[in-house]
Amino acid sequence: MDKNITIIQIAKESGVSIATVSRVLNGTVPVSPKTKERVQNVINKYHYTPNPLAQGLILKQTKTLGVIVPDITNPYFSTLFSEIEWSAHQSGYSVILCNTAFSAVSYASGEREKEETYFQMILDKKVDGVIIAGGQIDLCEISDSYIEALKRLASTVPAVVIGRKLPDIPCTFVNKENDNGIIMAIRYLASLGHKRIGFVGGERGVYITESRLSAYHRTLLELGLEDEPEFVATSDYYMADGYNAALHILDCGAPVTALLAMNDNVSLGALRAISDRQLSVPGDIALISCDRFYDGDYLTPRLTSLDRHNDMLGRYVIKLLLDEIQGLPAQDAIDFLPELVIRESSGPARV
């Protein structure tokens, strides 16, 4: 490993004081052109950059952000993260990514940790700001210890939470509206003649699931469509869950002709289940994904889905956070309208 070269060596070799080196580095105070050039040459020669630890100690900032997600393996979060990282990078920030719960390893072995532990860890790192996407914040019932930890975190460092608003916590909450997409999808299916529409995937007790389910029930009622308990099967957000949920609905004989799936992974699993029961999409059952992960044009059948424009969310959230860090006035939260992209998987109801 190379010896770390410091501002002292640069100063020595340039024949100036460290204060002057610091000044040409930061450009805050005028330095005479000739000394500036001399110093700059030495800096370049060694590829010198100031030690951020020392800088951070004085400036009280690390130019580092923390991002906490439950599962980076989930396309929703990896897409979100890549937007966040890119935007942060543009503004000179690095990001520490904490994957709280669902690493294949930790999941398999049951050795996962509480998110609160990560909150503390990220605080210890003295990051300049934190983004929390998903996790316990999405639960309908949130533990006291989580709330307390979030409160402590938010009162120490600017924090943006992607999730629904919690009272008395000084975070910026960005909550995505869930109802409109569901309503659009169901109306569309109804217009195709479907009268018995099911819902698969998602997890009971999770806010996004519950709110979509309630929009689902409300819309069925509004349109005068059948609403039977066996039309709904939840479980979780992955392929296996879509498979199990759809299989359950089919096997208990629920006469659905269309299915709303929580997201593309759930849709893929549902597709597999439908196929295992010798039924086809869209021939026997119409399928719509409520949260686009992949480009539906490349799936078989091409998947009709709600594009919730998750890709815009990352940039938006970073802007909120950086504004807050820089003490700019808080922006109003905007909502991205979902878009129903109609493809093959949603056909007319068979008569």
Add this chain to the structure above:
Amino acid sequence: MDKNITIIQIAKESGVSIATVSRVLNGTVPVSPKTKERVQNVINKYHYTPNPLAQGLILKQTKTLGVIVPDITNPYFSTLFSEIEWSAHQSGYSVILCNTAFSAVSYASGEREKEETYFQMILDKKVDGVIIAGGQIDLCEISDSYIEALKRLASTVPAVVIGRKLPDIPCTFVNKENDNGIIMAIRYLASLGHKRIGFVGGERGVYITESRLSAYHRTLLELGLEDEPEFVATSDYYMADGYNAALHILDCGAPVTALLAMNDNVSLGALRAISDRQLSVPGDIALISCDRFYDGDYLTPRLTSLDRHNDMLGRYVIKLLLDEIQGLPAQDAIDFLPELVIRESSGPARV
């Protein structure tokens, strides 16, 4: 924001010197039980943790690692990363994730940056170690500026590179063997009676593609199977690429009865293309994925694939890096044997 509480306040409130507080914090030097308890109480009261910037300045370590990937949105990298992050976390390290090239935004707008920029940035952060997975290291021709930057990085901080070995660079290289899987897959297809086997996806000029292609050609030769130029169509690693590549092969009339696809995304795209030409898998064409991303059991058809055990790689790589950081002797690189998991998509050749 809360005022930052420092070791000085803790010392003051405990009635001891800051040296003593530091000692109970680190437990390196014995402290009398009663003062220890007194100090510990004050620490707990304020949830005090030492400022890592100050610590890092003295200890010359940040307990932070840098991980550089080209596209966290790609399941290969997100799985790898989640293992890395988890293992690092277990050992008390945080990780800064740099996504160098393919954020949807940067990709669309063409405003991506050179990986070298990220190398410098990660160095500036004074991380304790770096893992580089993919990117330019995978190209057959690597630019001088990249090599120089990698050299500088590696001579400043321990670095593990997932990619093939480059001469004269003090990194630990972990190179995954590519041939065996391809050989297994082709032998299996041959045993099923397939005589004309194609290859889709991957990008020319990328090491992993070229080495798989050469294993492909070698095996065809060895088994005395036809090897025509139009049996191969490369492009890239995503669904759209699999679609275009497979369509190209089908439309130029190549009489293949089986297809090897670079990975699951390419397979999905190929499936779509095959279906668009009114052909079916495995009825008309057998399909094997050379790199498992998803659980093939939930795809339709269930996808036969090579499981290269990418999920083990992350843990292994972290162990290599942490050993190096701690000055332990370098381990021998191990190779994970690929496993051919046979499912529905690979059927016998039609007579």
Add this chain to the structure above:
DNA sequence: CTGAAAGCGCTTACAG
């Protein structure tokens, strides 16, 4: 425009 000096929050010999 430039330098000497204080100070950011810690750890660790060095004495006692």
Add this chain to the structure above:
DNA sequence: CTGAAAGCGCTTACAG
């Protein structure tokens, strides 16, 4: 077992 002091690598008033 414990404290006073030096020092990690910087930035920034404060003088000049």
